[in-house]
Amino acid sequence: MSAGDERRPPPADLVGELAELEVAREELQVAEEELRVQQQEIARLVSRVDRERRWQEHVAAVLPVGLFVTDGTGQVLEANPAMAALVGVALPRLGGKPLSVYLDPEDVRGLRWALRALGAGRSADYRAPVTIRGRGAAVTGQLFGAPDVVHADAGRARIRWVLVTDEHGLPPAGPGEQEAARPAGTGPPGDGAPVSVAEALTQLTRLAGTDADRRQLLLRMSVLAQRAVPAADWVSVTVGRPAAPRAIGSDSAAAQDVDGRQLRTEEGPCRDAAALQEVVVTGDLRADPRWPALARIAAAGPVRGVLAVPLAVSGEPTGVLNVYAAAAEAFTEADRRIAELVATAIAAVLDEAAERESLRRLTLNLEQALASRAVIDQAKGVLMARLHVGADEAFARLVTLSNRLNVKVRDLAHLVVEGHADEVIAAGS
Numbered sequence: 202m203s204a205g206d207e208r209r210p211p212p213a214d215l216v217g218e219l220a221e222l223e224v225a226r227e228e229l230q231v232a233e234e235e236l237r238v239q240q241q242e243i244a245r246l247v248s249r250v251d252r253e254r255r256w257q258e259h260v261a262a263v264l265p266v267g268l269f270v271t272d273g274t275g276q277v278l279e280a281n282p283a284m285a286a287l288v289g290v291a292l293p294r295l296g297g298k299p300l301s302v303y304l305d306p307e308d309v310r311g312l313r314w315a316l317r318a319l320g321a322g323r324s325a326d327y328r329a330p331v332t333i334r335g336r337g338a339a340v341t342g343q344l345f346g347a348p349d350v351v352h353a354d355a356g357r358a359r360i361r362w363v364l365v366t367d368e369h370g371l372p373p374a375g376p377g378e379q380e381a382a383r384p385a386g387t388g389p390p391g392d393g394a395p396v397s398v399a400e401a402l403t404q405l406t407r408l409a410g411t412d413a414d415r416r417q418l419l420l421r422m423s424v425l426a427q428r429a430v431p432a433a434d435w436v437s438v439t440v441g442r443p444a445a446p447r448a449i450g451s452d453s454a455a456a457q458d459v460d461g462r463q464l465r466t467e468e469g470p471c472r473d474a475a476a477l478q479e480v481v482v483t484g485d486l487r488a489d490p491r492w493p494a495l496a497r498i499a500a501a502g503p504v505r506g507v508l509a510v511p512l513a514v515s516g517e518p519t520g521v522l523n524v525y526a527a528a529a530e531a532f533t534e535a536d537r538r539i540a541e542l543v544a545t546a547i548a549a550v551l552d553e554a555a556e557r558e559s560l561r562r563l564t565l566n567l568e569q570a571l572a573s574r575a576v577i578d579q580a581k582g583v584l585m586a587r588l589h590v591g592a593d594e595a596f597a598r599l600v601t602l603s604n605r606l607n608v609k610v611r612d613l614a615h616l617v618v619e620g621h622a623d624e625v626i627a628a629g630s
Contacts (some may be wrong), residue, residue, distance in 0.1 A: 212466070231437035244487045263514065263549045266402060266542065267342075267364035270349060273320030273357060275300045275312065283469050284364065290338030300362075305339070320358035339348060339371075342366035345399030349474060361406070363399040366543075397509055398539050401429035419450020426522060426543045432506070432531040433524045433540075435459075440520040443472045455605045456525055459486070459504040466494040468595040471521045474509035477520060480537060482507040484530040506531035512548035519548045539612040580614035583622050602628060 213567040261268045267284035271277055277298050285292040288303045301309045309333045318324035327346040329623050332339050341366050349359040396404075404425055408418060419438050427436040435456040441447035443463070461471035469492050470481040483489045486499045486507050499505075506526035512519040528534065577599070584595035599617075602625065603610045617625050 216317040218617070231299065247605055250495070261406065263287050264402065264406075264542070264545055266399075267362075268402075268406065269295075269300075269364075271300055271316070271360050271362065273316055273360070275316050277292050278359065286332055287335060287340055287364065287366065303333055303335050305334055308332060308344075315346055316360065319346055319360050322348065322444045326516075328399065332363070333366075342502045343397065343399055345397060345403055347400075347403055361403055363403045365397075370519055379538055388514050395431065396425070396428045398429055398542060401425045402546050403545060405543070405550055415448055416450065416553065418550070419448060420452065422547050422550070423450055423456070426524065426540070426547070427509075429543050430508070430524050430536050430539050431528050432526050432528075432533065432536045433502070433508075434527045435525040437523045437525075439475075439523060440521060440551065443459070443469075443475050443516075443521060446520070456523065456555060458502050459499070459507075459525055460496060460523065466492070468492040468500065469495045470507045470509035471479065471523050474511045474521050475518060478511045478513065480511070480541065481507075482537065484532075487630040492591055494595050503527055505529045508532045508536060508540055510537075512544055512551065514548050514552040519551055522547055573614075576611055577614040580617035580622075587622055587626060 209241055244281050249278035261279075264281065266281050267287050268283065269277055269280035269284045277295055277300055280292065280295045288295065290298070298622050301312055308329070312331075313331050315324070315327035315329075319327060325347065327344075329344055330341065331344045332341050338439055345363045345365075346360050349361040351431035405422065406420060419440070422438050423436040426438075427433045430436075435451070435453045437449060437456040437460050439446050439449050439460070444467070449457075449460055451460065460471070463471050470483055470486075473479075473491070474481040483491075483506065486492075487496055487505060489496055504525045504527065506529055508524040508526075510522040510524070512522060522540060524532070524536075524540050530623060577596070580599060581595040584590065584598060585592060588595065588598070590598075599610050599613055602608075603613055606613075606628065613625060616622075
């Protein structure tokens, strides 16, 4: 090549190709930036802020007991409608108020001790009887607190509280629960050890923010329910219609046994509770005339007493909480009230879990769609440069070839981007 040839400008068609490649590169940069923005938005949707918001909407809002969160000084950060009603303050105005102003003066000293111990992580929980003195009549109940987030600076701690009033007809806390606190690091009571209703509700509401799979979630719910209902020996949770359940979780082989017997005979308290949307109780499953087929085979199993509580959110059936006892006539009215409270929390957590699963699926679908779009945009840029066509024509060719070969557009796009553009162009000729 002579010196004159080196100084000669490049052919016009090469200039055009370079220009088209530059446009395609810029379009890819825009697409990639949009992809990053969309992925950041997806991450925001599943952030802790949204989990806390959904806790308020799905779990705390439906429970008839007081649920609230304070910082280490006792200032209310979050509360549910039931707590606002107890103190006689509009829910939006309750935030920022010190909890101590709503307690009887005799209870304030214990509260301050609990705030310091829980906020600093020296105690794992606190239980005590309290009197609430809001704008209405005084209300007595059981207060349970546990650290949500612990900081060395107690003022920055988050403590989750449950207040179960005596109006719920529940038995009062036992002597061991009066002004009680468990040292941090000792963990919850051992398997099978009973827990207070407030502690069970606190632990159930915490499940709403976990990523446990459904099997583990149902198992933990069953264990908590069994420990909360005094007469319960075994528990299971049926999700969906009992005739064709979507899932069943239980804490024992005994619960699985009686669940299976109800499925085989197509009758029993679980089915009736779901169909009637009412609590169903039997003192002796082996002699109850409502379910003759089940009664005939129940004698071979360990269960006699059954308490079946329907699960529902906003009036929509969700499943059934099945509480089983080895003794006949085991369940009292207090057992029923406790089971109903626990069932309300379980239904709300299941609803929250379903929304979280739906959000995860949406997130995955969005990410896949955005990734496919990025690849398709890259393939369009390559075809625009190779075929000297516009973006619409490049995409139209991909679609036409996709239909002809019965191959997804994104799969063709991957071939183009991976260096097989000539083969794709030839196939479309």
